[in-house]
Structure formats: C-alpha cells, structure tokens
Amino acid sequence: MRIDVKQASELLRQQDNILILAHENPDGDTLGCAYALCRALHNLNKKARVACADKTPHIFDFIPRGVEVQDFEEQFIVSVDIADMSLLGDEEYAAQYRERIDLCVDHHGSNSMTAKYICMEEEPEAAACAETVLLIIRELGAPIDEIIARCIYVGITTDTGCFRYSNTTSRSLRMAADMVDVGLNTGKINKLTFETRTKTYTALETLALSSMKMFFDGKCAVIKITQDMYEKSGSDESETHPITAIPRQIEGVLVGAAIKETKDGATYKISVRTNAPANAANICAKMGGGGHRRAAGCALKGRTLEEVYETLINAIGEELEQALKETGE
Amino acid sequence: MRIDVKQASELLRQQDNILILAHENPDGDTLGCAYALCRALHNLNKKARVACADKTPHIFDFIPRGVEVQDFEEQFIVSVDIADMSLLGDEEYAAQYRERIDLCVDHHGSNSMTAKYICMEEEPEAAACAETVLLIIRELGAPIDEIIARCIYVGITTDTGCFRYSNTTSRSLRMAADMVDVGLNTGKINKLTFETRTKTYTALETLALSSMKMFFDGKCAVIKITQDMYEKSGSDESETHPITAIPRQIEGVLVGAAIKETKDGATYKISVRTNAPANAANICAKMGGGGHRRAAGCALKGRTLEEVYETLINAIGEELEQALKETGE
Numbered sequence: 001m002r003i004d005v006k007q008a009s010e011l012l013r014q015q016d017n018i019l020i021l022a023h024e025n026p027d028g029d030t031l032g033c034a035y036a037l038c039r040a041l042h043n044l045n046k047k048a049r050v051a052c053a054d055k056t057p058h059i060f061d062f063i064p065r066g067v068e069v070q071d072f073e074e075q076f077i078v079s080v081d082i083a084d085m086s087l088l089g090d091e092e093y094a095a096q097y098r099e100r101i102d103l104c105v106d107h108h109g110s111n112s113m114t115a116k117y118i119c120m121e122e123e124p125e126a127a128a129c130a131e132t133v134l135l136i137i138r139e140l141g142a143p144i145d146e147i148i149a150r151c152i153y154v155g156i157t158t159d160t161g162c163f164r165y166s167n168t169t170s171r172s173l174r175m176a177a178d179m180v181d182v183g184l185n186t187g188k189i190n191k192l193t194f195e196t197r198t199k200t201y202t203a204l205e206t207l208a209l210s211s212m213k214m215f216f217d218g219k220c221a222v223i224k225i226t227q228d229m230y231e232k233s234g235s236d237e238s239e240t241h242p243i244t245a246i247p248r249q250i251e252g253v254l255v256g257a258a259i260k261e262t263k264d265g266a267t268y269k270i271s272v273r274t275n276a277p278a279n280a281a282n283i284c285a286k287m288g289g290g291g292h293r294r295a296a297g298c299a300l301k302g303r304t305l306e307e308v309y310e311t312l313i314n315a316i317g318e319e320l321e322q323a324l325k326e327t328g329e
Numbered sequence: 330m331r332i333d334v335k336q337a338s339e340l341l342r343q344q345d346n347i348l349i350l351a352h353e354n355p356d357g358d359t360l361g362c363a364y365a366l367c368r369a370l371h372n373l374n375k376k377a378r379v380a381c382a383d384k385t386p387h388i389f390d391f392i393p394r395g396v397e398v399q400d401f402e403e404q405f406i407v408s409v410d411i412a413d414m415s416l417l418g419d420e421e422y423a424a425q426y427r428e429r430i431d432l433c434v435d436h437h438g439s440n441s442m443t444a445k446y447i448c449m450e451e452e453p454e455a456a457a458c459a460e461t462v463l464l465i466i467r468e469l470g471a472p473i474d475e476i477i478a479r480c481i482y483v484g485i486t487t488d489t490g491c492f493r494y495s496n497t498t499s500r501s502l503r504m505a506a507d508m509v510d511v512g513l514n515t516g517k518i519n520k521l522t523f524e525t526r527t528k529t530y531t532a533l534e535t536l537a538l539s540s541m542k543m544f545f546d547g548k549c550a551v552i553k554i555t556q557d558m559y560e561k562s563g564s565d566e567s568e569t570h571p572i573t574a575i576p577r578q579i580e581g582v583l584v585g586a587a588i589k590e591t592k593d594g595a596t597y598k599i600s601v602r603t604n605a606p607a608n609a610a611n612i613c614a615k616m617g618g619g620g621h622r623r624a625a626g627c628a629l630k631g632r633t634l635e636e637v638y639e640t641l642i643n644a645i646g647e648e649l650e651q652a653l654k655e656t657g658e
Contacts, residue, residue, distance in 0.1 A: 163492050163505075164523055166516020173506035176492075177499035187495020194493055197578045199547070202538065209535040218528070249526045 001117050005132065008119040009139035011103060012041070012078075019074035021097060022052040023087045028193060031056060031063045032155030033080035033105070033133045039067050039151070040142035047072045053089025059192050063154060066147045076102050079115065081129035081155075083108035105132055127167040130155025134175055149182035154189060162194055201242070203233035208243050208258070220316050221247035224259045224305070248273040254323075255283065255316050259308055267301045268308045272316075277323040286315040330446050334461065337448040338468035340432060341370070341407075348403035350426060351381040352411045353418045357487030357522060360385060360392045362409035362434070362462045365480035368396050369471035376401045382418025388521050392483060395476045405431050408444065410458035410484075412437035434461055456496040459484025463504055478511035483518060491523055530571070532562035537572050537587070549584045549645050550576035553634070556590050577602040583652075584612065584645050588637055596630045597637045601645075606652040615644040 003011070012018070020038055022030040034050040041048035049070050056064065079088070079101050088094040104115035107126040111118065119132065126132045130152045137148065156176050160168040163176070180186055197205075207229040213222050225243065230236050240260060247256025255278050260269040270287065273295050274280040280296035289298020300308050332340070341347070349367055351359040363379040370377035378399050385393065408417070408430050417423040433444035436455040440447065448461065455461045459481045466477065485505050489497040492505070509515055526534075536558040542551050554572065559565050569589060576585025584607050589598040599616065602624050603609040609625035618627020629637050 164516075164519040166514070168509075168515060170506035170509040173502045173509065177502035177506070180497075180499040180502065185495070186497060187493075190493040195578050196580050197575070198580050199543070202541070202575070202579055206535060206538040206541075209531065210539070212531070212535075214528070246526070246531070249524045250531055251525055251527050 005135045015076040017075040018048040021079040024053040024089045028158030029155040030081035032151040036151035040137040078103045128156045128159035149179040153179040200235035204235035220255045244271040254278040334464045344405040346404040347377040350408040352416045353382040358484040359410035361480040361484030369466040457488035478508040482508040529564035533564035553588045573600040583607040
C-alpha cells in the first residue's frame with residue numbers, strides 16, 4: 001500500500017524495536033538514511049538498529065559514529081533506499097527478510113519492493129532518499145541533532161554528486177542548508193566523500209587513461225581496463241566506476257566508453273556514457289545490452305579484444321550517424 | 330570608504346552609464362558578478378557594460394548570453410571580485426582605470442584596492458562575491474530573471490567548488506536554491522563548469538600522474554610536470570591547476586607536491602598542498618616561498634631536477650617530523 005510521509009511517520013510512532021535495512025554495497029544515501037532514522041528513533045526513546053549485508057566502506061566510517069548499537073528482537077522492519085529485493089544482499093541474506101518488510105522508504109521510480117507499506121514522494125521526486133527520510137523525521141518531531149544532520153547531508157550529497165547532477169532541486173539545496181545550520185564541518189565531510197582517492201585507484205586511473213583512443217573526429221573516446229592493469233595497480237573492478245565516467249567528460253566527446261576485461265579473459269564488460277544527442281541505450285542494444293539514454297552497458301563474450309573494439313566502434317558509429325542526422329548537425 | 334550593501338545599492342541607484350570591471354584571467358565568480366550586475370542595471374533602464382583584460386574562457390561563453398552590449402561613455406566605474414589593482418590586467422590596461430574606480434565590490438579578506446567606496450561583507454563573509462552582488466541587486470529592487478540567476482549561480486558554484494569547499498555556508502546553499510527556483514538547468518551549467526576536460530588536459534594529467542612518487546611511508550606524494558609533457562600532450566602551464574591538487578587527494582597523504590619545469594629549463598616552480606597537521610607555508614618558507622597552511626608555493630632556480638627533488642623532500646620531511654611531533658602522532 002502506498003502511503004505518504006505523514007502516514008509513514010504515524011506508523012513509526014506506533015512501533016518499537018525497529019530494524020532498519022540498508023542496501024548491499026552501501027553508499028552514502030542508504031547509510032545516511034538508515035543511521036539518521038535510527039538516531040531519530042533513539043531520540044524518541046525507541047529501540048532501533050541498522051542492518052546491512054555488507055560492511056560500511058571505510059570512507060563512510062563517520063556516518064554511524066555516535067549512534068548507539070542496540071540489541072533487541074525486531075518487531076517492525078523498515079528498508080531505506082532499496083528499489084528491489086535483489087539489492088538487499090545475496091539470496092541467503094535476503095531470505096531472512098523476504099515477506100517481512102513492513103515499511104519501504106525509497107526514491108527510485110523503478111521501485112519493485114514487496115512491503116506492507118511503501119512511502120515514496122512523487123511531486124517533487126526526491127533526489128536522494130535522505131530527503132524523504134528528513135521529512136519523516138521532521139513529521140515525527142524528533143530533535144535534529146548533529147548526527148542526524150550529518151547523515152542527511154551525506155545522503156543528499158551522495159545522490160546529487162554534491163549538487164552537481166541534474167536531479168538536484170532547490171529543495172535539496174535548502175534541506176542541506178538546514179543541516180549545515182545544525183553545525184556541520186561540510187568541508188571535511190565532502191573531502192571524505194568526494195576528494196579521497198586510494199593509491200590503487202590513482203594507479204589504475206593512470207593506466208586506464210593511458211589507453212585512451214579517439215574515434216570519429218574526436219566525437220568518441222574509448223579506454224580499456226585490463227586484468228593486467230588491476231594487477232599492476234593493486235586495484236580491482238570495484239574501483240572502476242569513476243574512471244568509466246572520464247571519457248565522456250572530454251570536450252567534444254559525444255560517446256565515451258570503457259571496455260573492462262573480466263577474470264575469465266573471454267568476456268568484456270562495456271560501459272557507455274553519452275552526451276546529447278547520442279543515445280547510450282541504442283548503442284548497447286545493438287550489442288545485446290541496455291540502459292538509459294546517458295548511461296548503458298553490455299557484455300561481449302568469447303571474442304578477442306580487437307574484435308570487441310571493432311564491434312563497439314561500429315555500434316557507436318551507427319548511433320552517431322543516426323543521432324547527428326536527426327538533429328541536422 | 331567602507332560601505333554596506335544598502336549604501337552600495339543606493340550609490341548605484343543614483344548613477345548611470347556604468348562600467349563594470351572583471352579581473353584578468355576571468356573565472357566564474359568575477360564574470361557572474363559582472364554580468365549579473367550589468368543585467369540588473371539594464372533591467373532598471375540604466376546603461377551598463379562589462380570590461381575585462383582577457384577574453385571570456387569558452388567554457389563560460391554561456392555567462393554573457395542575453396546581456397545586451399551597450400556603448401556609452403562611462404560615468405561610474407565598479408570593480409567586482411578584484412582584490413588588488415594588479416589583478417585588473419597588465420600595466421597598460423590597468424593604467425586606464427587607476428584612481429578612477431568608484432565602487433569596489435569584493436569578498437577577499439586581503440582586499441587592497443584603491444576605490445572611492447569599498448563594499449565587502451564581514452559577518453557572514455561571502456563565500457563568493459556573487460553572494461554580495463545578489464544582495465545589492467535585491468536591494469536595488471531589480472527583477473531577478475533567468476540571466477541574473479544563471480550568473481549568480483555560476484559565481485557561487487565556482488568559488489565554493491559546487492558547495493564542496495569549507496567556505497560554503499548555509500546562505501550559499503539557500504541563495505543557490507533561490508536561483509534554481511527562477512528556472513535554471515543546473516545539470517547543464519555544472520557539466521560545463523565542472524565536468525569538461527580538454528583533450529590536452531587529459532593527456533597531460535595522464536603523463537603527470539605516471540610520474541608520481543611516494544615518500545615517508547605514503548605520507549607524501551610528488552608529481553612532476555615537464556616541458557616534454559607539455560609538448561607531448563599539446564597542453565601548457567595554464568592547464569596544470571587541477572593536476573597539482575591530485576597528490577593531496579590520495580588517501581593517507583599529508584603533503585602533496587607538484588614540481589613544474591619552466592621554459593628556461595633551470596627554474597622549477599613548486600606547488601605544495603597539505604592536509605592537517607602538515608603546514609604548506611612552513612615547507613615553502615624553507616625554500617624561499619610562502620602561502621597558506623593548506624596551499625603554498627616557491628621557485629627553485631639553477632638546479633637539476635634531482636637536486637630539486639632532494640631539496641623538496643628534505644623540506645617536507647622536516648615539516649612532517651615537526652607537525653607529527655606536535656600532535657603526538
């Protein structure tokens with residue numbers, strides 16, 4: 001049943017011994033939501049604790065700081081920032097909670113969770129789930145202390161790329177301003193969230209960027225990330241996300257792509273990012289994949305790296321021709 | 330004479346044929362201030378135009394868009410975001426305006442301008458000069474249209490690193506929210522301001538990062554940028570600024586440094602950035618330079634690159650020892 005923020009807070013007010021679930025591979029939004037809500041419930045003298053299939057990444061160690069760890073048998077289960085049961089964790093982990101989620105608080109249009117109650121804002125859509133959680137906390141009347149402010153701020157900045165992405169609304173900025181007024185060292189928080197590079201990431205980025213090739217008169221940039229690069233840099237696939245965004249950032253580039261070699265040596269994962277008018281989903285659909293207009297992906301199996309380049313460049317060339325013809329450029 | 334925002338707007342209200350000066354090598358804040366103020370004056374049926382010693386960098390082409398270019402003999406001169414006469418432009422250019430500036434609107438604590446009236450906020454200090462300009466425009470009662478909103482937004486985001494830096498206040502965020510509400514495509518603006526890399530920059534970054542060396546158990550990271558790298562990448566010193574920030578961003582690094590070879594081949598410019606407790610000014614002072622706690626610089630002449638490394642690493646080692654002793658780490 002779909003409920004609004006007021007109804008969600010009413011529901012929470014009636015409950016105690018509340019377990020809050022964050023999604024696997026947790027990011028700043030799911031962790032920020034979970035610990036902000038947990039702390040707010042503690043501030044209202046309720047028992048609450050957070051659970052997550054994976055450990056908190058150490059750059060986010062500061063999020064749970066100061067939130068008491070409580071032990072109790074859960075009577076009410078809330079999921080935050082989880083769009084689908086498959087994002088809860090592996091099958092064994094998820095099985096504990098299947099059919100047992102009472103309240104799902106989320107902000108993904110694609111939400112397909114099974115829960116007694118689902119609370120999602122539609123107008124305006126929340127850039128971060130932390131925005132909706134803040135509204136629930138305000139409705140609950142829980143005092144907003146420095147811990148809650150820090151958690152909500154990290155949630156909003158994580159999902160808006162520190163207010164850079166186009167999902168940022170004036171509400172995102174105002175809510176962040178309210179959190180700052182509680183007394184946050186946002187410079188320090190943002191440095192941890194956005195400006196810390198591991199040595200292994202830096203080494204991998206250098207190797208990957210060295211492989212960059214340009215095609216179609218500078219309209220396309222392609223990098224590769226090989227197993228050999230992981231070995232040389234001491235890095236692994238979990239650190240590739242920011243690198244795959246770089247080719248599209250180059251001036252004049254409409255299609256940026258990254259070819260990632262997998263462990264089996266015969267499968268290549270391809271990540272495509274575009275600027276208008278090029279469509280990433282169209283490109284990846286030609287290769288059996290899919291996604292969104294600006295970001296999509298696919299996997300090519302049983303081929304050599306040379307063949308992968310050829311297939312990819314052909315698909316990109318077709319899309320560029322089509323897209324530029326349509327816009328008359 | 331120091332005046333406040335109200336007095337500055339009163340002064341502008343009494344004037345016409347107003348020339349607005351931006352600083353040389355213009356950035357988003359000086360340009361945003363200049364064009365926002367210019368447009369606001371046009372909206373009040375006054376004549377106004379912007380002058381700058383240098384061309385608008387093409388990533389900021391969108392800032393002046395829609396602001397009418399007007400020709401008239403100036404009767405009143407305003408400088409925006411200019412801390413010192415030397416930042417106006419070269420001597421010949423600056424000579425035209427020396428002793429002729431009527432109103433200086435700025436936000437640099439170090440302001441040393443010669444002007445009849447100086448308007449600077451102290452409490453709270455403005456993160457961007459655009460914040461003070463917005464207050465003046467509001468006080469003038471000029472309608473805030475999309476052009477003004479765009480200019481103010483770019484000014485604030487430029488000087489706060491899109492709200493990442495520690496100078497960001499809740500007022501910065503709320504003013505930006507007000508500008509967003511006028512109707513801005515902030516995703517597009519931020520992409521231009523923060524996510525566009527030139528091909529030459531990307532090539533130079535790759536070469537420079539490949540040169541990274543770590544010292545003192547990972548507490549120090551040093552990169553070099555040579556004339557050979559400029560040649561290979563097609564880049565030049567004007568693009569080195571973002572690269573010099575990278576060594577400090579690496580996890581565990583307290584001192585990040587960049588050694589830049591100059592054209593004469595015998596002088597090396599050194600840029601040092603630190604995290605607490607290391608002090609960049611201390612390090613550069615040992616080598617005849619200076620600066621701030623977190624960012625400082627110096628130049629070493631007539632030495633080989635090997636000697637420069639040695640001198641730099643010694644200076645860094647002394648500061649690290651001192652700083653870590655003081656904090657008991």
